[in-house]
Amino acid sequence: MESDENDPGLKSKNIDRPPDENENQPQLQTESEIEVIAYTDESNNNLRSHPDEYDNDPTTPDQSESESDESDSDSEEDIPDESLGTTILREIQEGTYICLVCTGEIDQHSKIWTCIECFRVYDLDCIQDWAIRGSSTNKTSKEWRCPSCNHATNKIPKKFTCWCGKITNPDKNTLMPFSCGNSCNYKYDDCIHNCLSICHPGKHPICGAMGPMMKCKCGKDTRQLPCLITPYDKGWRCEEECTVPVCDLNHKCGKGCHAGFCGLCQENVTMKCYCGGSELSLKCHEKVLKKCTDANGDSWIGIGSCGQTQKTYYDCNEHFELRSCQPPISHVRKCKFSPDVITTCYCGKTKVDVKHRTKCTDPVPECNNVCGKLLPCGCRCKFKCHEGECECISVLDIKCECGHESYLAPCKYVQSGMRPKCDHKCSVLLNCRKHYHRVECCPSEKIGIARERERKKAIRNNTRSNFREDDMSIEAAHICTRTCNRLKSCGKHECQALCHSGPCDVCLxxxxxxxxxxxxxxxxxxxxxxxxxxxxxxxxIRQPPCGHxxxxxxxHDDSVSCPKCTALVTRECDCGAKSDLPGILCSQERVSCGKMCMVPKDCGHACLKTCSADCTKKDIHASSKNCQSYCKKVRTSCPHLCKLKCHFNKVGSSKNCDVVRCTEEISVTCECGRLTKKIKCGASVNEPSAIGSVLECDETCVAAKRDAALRAAFMGTPEESTDESIPYSEDVLTTFSKQKSWCSKIESIIRTFISDYNTQIENGVSSPKKSYHFPPMTAPQRKFVHELGAAFNAYTESQDIEPKRSVFFVITRLTTVPAITIEQALEHQAELEAEKNRVKEMKQEDIDEALFNGIVIQDLFFGVTIEDLERELRPLCQGKEDYILQWLKDSIFMFYSPDKFKNMDIEEENGLYLLVKSFKKVLRDKSLAFDCKLCLVDGSASFILKTDSSRANSVPVEEAPKQSQNTFDILQNDELVDGV
Structure with missing residues (x-):
């Protein structure tokens, strides 16, 4: 007999049953007992629905009538007459239910949320705030807990629904607040029924319906029990015995009522063992009968082996064989070590000398050959000739189950039938034609690939006749076992069949x-x-709403609309410009007069809609939701214009124009200005603009810079003569002289913008504005801005098309502010021109008669600075502290006094002459310069009029001496050039 776990009376649900004297009885005996239990469950339905609400449990159903009668008077006072759901509804109707979050009352007008675990009710706004900012909220996993029962969840309540959750924002219900009035229809977890109560709070009542008609396990009897005690999982047993013979001894099945096969015979059988030495008791299905006869002629039927071993001697009475319990042999066997039996060595390759081995006890000689016996696995024994069983030690190359990888494995492992597995995943498409197998080391992969190849070949050759052949020939491993779950053609129900190709079956x-x-x-x-x-x-029979x-x-069905009305009427156009457009169909929704709206939107673009009511009657022309114009606003990450479609939002601020990288081409140069390259701006939200970036000078730049320095130091061939004290180009100066007011305004804007930028940097502003957009201007004006930007070492670029083409100015890391303004540069240029003209007007006789007033130091070595000269030469200048050392151009320095240009005397000139000798010695000993000489400098210290040389009357500063000469080259008076 089985245990009481199959008893239908002890089934099923998580209920508290009263103690029963017949607890160990296997099953219900009569229908009356079933009815009594069902009645007891129904009478205590409400009690067992909410066991946690009562402090004192009522009497159990199986107590005596006297005990229940004595407690009748007390039960009405101790047991509440309402459940948890009733209490919730009553307190909400009275407005006394308390929200644990805000401690306020919840009434019929509130919006609530209820916990699915403890059924506690909260205000929806309160529980949302608690879920986001409550003390139990985990900021990482977004998990929060119910304030009442600590039930954890990570879903934030967002909707106000009825108790059963079917309807959002339910209508007001005075009798049952927040109830939709429909059946709860909650599916019980442990039975086949649904909750039939009206949409309610709290726990669901225990199912009180009758269960389905159920057959017993053997199918001979049928019963219907209350759902509470219906054994859905294990079924029930009848009292009929199973009389099916289960063995050759005609034993009957002893399981009683059961499902499926009866199984093997479990009766115990006692008989002799094979050797006859003991009695064995075995299960009937474990016996193996054999006929046994001993040497005395006694016979018996053995049931099995007793496990004992016996010695069976050969005819020599020396050697024996240990045999486990087996039927006795009828004759004495010849010794297997007899010289008549063994005539060779163990491997059989060498004959045994019969003279040396005359009896079975003599040892069998071993030869020196390899055994080489053929083993059952097909290999040869690799040991030397030996006694005993051979053992295979071969290592074979074996494929994995799918054949994708090869491994080395011992022969014993191969013979065991096991195959290694690789990590290769099966790439065969399953029969549903949607999913791939993706199982590691699939043994059916090659078959599936070959089948798929034949299928495609048949499709190409148009020889595929039966599409059902694919499903019939597919491997079992490649049949998809997922559920389809697609909506059927009805659009309401999901397909519950296995995942398949093609359309789903019709909805049933x-x-x-x-x-x-x-x-x-x-x-x-x-x-x-x-x-x-x-x-x-x-x-x-439907009437159109227009009245025609x-x-x-x-x-037709309600989901299909009636044909549109075709009556002709007079209508007003959408924009309201014309109110009597004739010949318009009554069903025509939009009537256009063809007028285009030019009202600007919030984004600044014109509406451009054709006769739209959105721009006139509804007065929502400012909405830029469907604007089709291009943005053309200045990007925040770079000064270029945004090329995206208008993305102005409703609140009136421009969305980020930098979501895509800027593709405008810009020019970047190296520090020396020799290399120039066109690259993409590349500015975006996370990437800065390439504007202002500097290319790395290559080896050619370094060589060119070195050659220029060496040429200036040694060869004396200066570059084109320019006045480096004026940082502005000739075009800037010319344009400024013609349009002084406008050019001064542009220069003032740039200087103020750079000053503000530097101030923001000093104040710690993280992202100061680096670009300034000038308004549209003409081509000459744009050229002036470009030239002026070059003077400031800034980046400038023109953008947009004529006549709206403008220039933007961008500050880079190389940007500097010139020391003088354009107006000051013009004044300085005028002074230089006047001085140059004055020098040219001087007479040669005055120059020849003038005394030397300075010392020119020429041909400085590479790397020597003015600080080095001051440090070495200043100690020699006793009595000449008012003399200064000034750089003129390239590697030429001048030592002179600003106060003694015209009032030099012979004594001071002699002092300079003596100082030249001291300078020359120090310069050459310290390797500072090649030479120094007396010179005559004009009043502006810009021109060297003559040097201490009989071959020259005047020498320009730009001409540096060559390495083979120690004096300046002779030039004519009209070739004097500006100094620096």
């Missing part, structure tokens, strides 16, 4: 309501299968 769901057309003349009686379409050929005569058409 049906309804118990008749399908009636709108006019009521065509009816399809129930049951009506899901997806059935009703076709009615009667005239549709209805169009002639057949009756």
């Amino acid at each position: 769901e049906s309804t118990n309501e008749d399908l009636v057309c709108h006019c009521g003349k065509t009816i399809i009686p129930a049951p009506v299968r899901c997806g059935t379409e009703l076709v009615c050929h009667e005239q549709c 005569r209805p169009e002639h058409h057949e009756c």
